[in-house]
Amino acid sequence: MNIIPGDGMRKCYFDYVATNPLHPEVLNTMMPYFKEEFGNPLSIYEPGQRAKKAIEEAREQVASMINARPSTIIFTSSGAEANSFALKGMAIAKQNQGNHVIVSRVEHHSILSSARFLEKSGFVVTYLPVDKYGFVDPEAVKDSITKETIVISIIHASSEIGTIEPIKEIAIVAQERNITMHTDAVATTGNIPIDVKDLGVDLLSMAAHQFYGPKGAGALYVKRGVRIVPLICGGIQEGGRRAGTENVPAIVGMGKAAEIAKSGMSRRIEHCKKLRDKIIEGVLKIPNVHLTGHHGNRLPHHASFVVEFIEGEAMLLMLSMKGIYSASGSACTSKALKSSPVLLSIGIPTALAQGSIVFSLGMSNTEEEVDYFLEEFPRIINRLREMSPFMKKKEGGSKCYTGG
Amino acid sequence: MKFVDDIKADVTADIVYMMCPMHILKLDEMVKGLENGQVLNILTDYDGALEDIPQWCERTGNEFIGMKETENFYEFYVRKT
Structure with a gap:
């Protein structure tokens, strides 16, 4: 075609x-929010409340695709923002517990650059090697953990080589030691089934344009009870965790794309x-x-x-x-x-x-x-x-x- | 400021790192869900809450029991009245 x-x-x-x-049905769902439904979701009058309702519906749709509660989804502007938010936000939130972060060598630039930023800010980062297929060995993760380790971030699948990493096994290692586990699932979300409870991760990044949704829409799943320092400071959008007036059409589009991805x-x-x-x-x-x-x-x-x-x-x-x-x-x-x-x-x-x-x-x-x-x-x-x-x-x- | 210890809360709201004015919105939302006499515990890292939460209690007629400092966070106790 x-x-x-x-x-x-x-x-x-x-x-x-x-x-x-963009999936045609996604575009149709988005269109009213470019036109007559332009209200700010924080406004208390009706058009604002309709925009708010549309965002909350999208949150439910995205949550449902990964078997999460709606309140655990924070909308972002992209997968890269979700990744930066996850790594920096968690490292800073847990800096009193330790200063060691573990990532792999097959991460996306948004994780690698955030890791380098953290290194310059005084954190210690381990870049785990992979085998010839690109697999991260859960045993190697275990061996690289120190008493200072606070966050582990391993990509779910690299868009360069396609290999799907053993995230579930790595998450078990992290969970046993009370270390926060993030996965960059930008390449996988909407393309293969994802169940955050089964994967056992605390945070997971996704981007709408990887599953026929719009560009400019991403999300970070943050498990209930996990504290994260905001990347973008300001107001109370996204439960006070990501400021900025919401990109309502893009969020609505991401929700619809998630619904279609799940069913198809x-x-x-x-x-x-x-x-x-x-x-x-x-x-x-x-x-x-x-x-x-x-x-x-x-x-x-x-x-x-x-x-x-x-x-x-x-x-x-x-x-x-x-x-x-x-x-x-x-x-x-x-x-x-x-x-x-x-x-x-x-x-x-x-x-x-x-x-x-x-x-x-x-x-x-x-x-x-x-x-x-x-x-x-x-x-x-x-x-x-x-x-x-x-x-x-x-x-x-x-x-x-x-x-x- | 009234400092307290050993207060038993019925409900806890952890809003650490969430931006202002989430402490007020959450307080309002959580207290609405309580029965009269029940105690809410709010955890936050936000300095502005030191002023805002006692003031909110005064304005709304709820009881500000007091606060304590733990780790790097503040814990506020409010009784619905």
Whole structure:
């Protein structure tokens, strides 16, 4: 299904981890709050109270998607805000109990940068290594805990390599030692079933545009009884924990998107998994291409690879000329033309990490699009390799990467 | 300020780190839910509560029993009357 307007050429949008298109029903639900329903939820007169009611309904919808109480959901402007809020807010709230924070090396920049900020403020941070699939070992978490440890934050699934982390096992380790456990579930929420009670986490970050909701809407789940220092100070919005007049249309949209994600999740997973597996199978037939992340235990809509002797950016450009839109590592890393820390942390050499490419799928994608892509991609790789100085070196006898 | 110890509260509201004026809104909301004679305990880190909570009690006719300081927080005790 062509979701991108243009010159009539076929367009295959394979970058759902960058963002999703808005679900039409979500847009319809949001529209009145851009127009006549413009009231401020704090106003005591009727239009204000209607906006307030709409936000509270969205809170119930988001809570229901992750099996939480509505009062535990704090709306934010993004997943990055939720992550920064969680890490900084918890570390500061618990600074009298200790100064040690544990994160993994496959975290999103919003966690890594917040961790660095905390380091500069006097906290001590452990960056846990991962194995070649990107898994954090719960035993390694246990071993890195000191009597000063106050917060552990591990990503639920990295959008660069797709591996789903053993959060439940890590949360048990944290719980046993009375350490606050946060997970960045931006890539997973709305895409795989999440039950915060089953996961056992104290805090969980999410973003609406990862499940066909609007940009500018995120949320942080904070378990009842957990004290957190606000990131944005001011008024009593969000129970006095996140100030700023609420982005009512975005919040309403997030609620609707959560409701749709919950009811349609198994259908979505089935649809994406089928296409994902077809891409993985097809791409791995190309010589000297390796899957990154774990084969089975990964996001259902995510296929990521490293291609030897080619730069990711070149592949992206050639693919986009064929109307195929994908990504090379995370959006920020790709822009900075730097090797992804996530890929380096799973043991991929710097040179090979340049050849990273990520395809992520959604409901608009079809089998026919995947067929078209699988026809074009090997040709593009061949053409680029013909031009590649690295390839010539390889033919001269240098060693190939063998994936571990 | 009246300092107290060993007060038994019927209900506790933990609003530590929540921004002003959550202490007043929560106080109002929680006291509404109490029976006459029941005691509410409010935990907060907000300095403004030192003035606001006794004043609120005076204005609304509820009894301000007193406060104590624990860890880095204040605990206020209010009896619904």
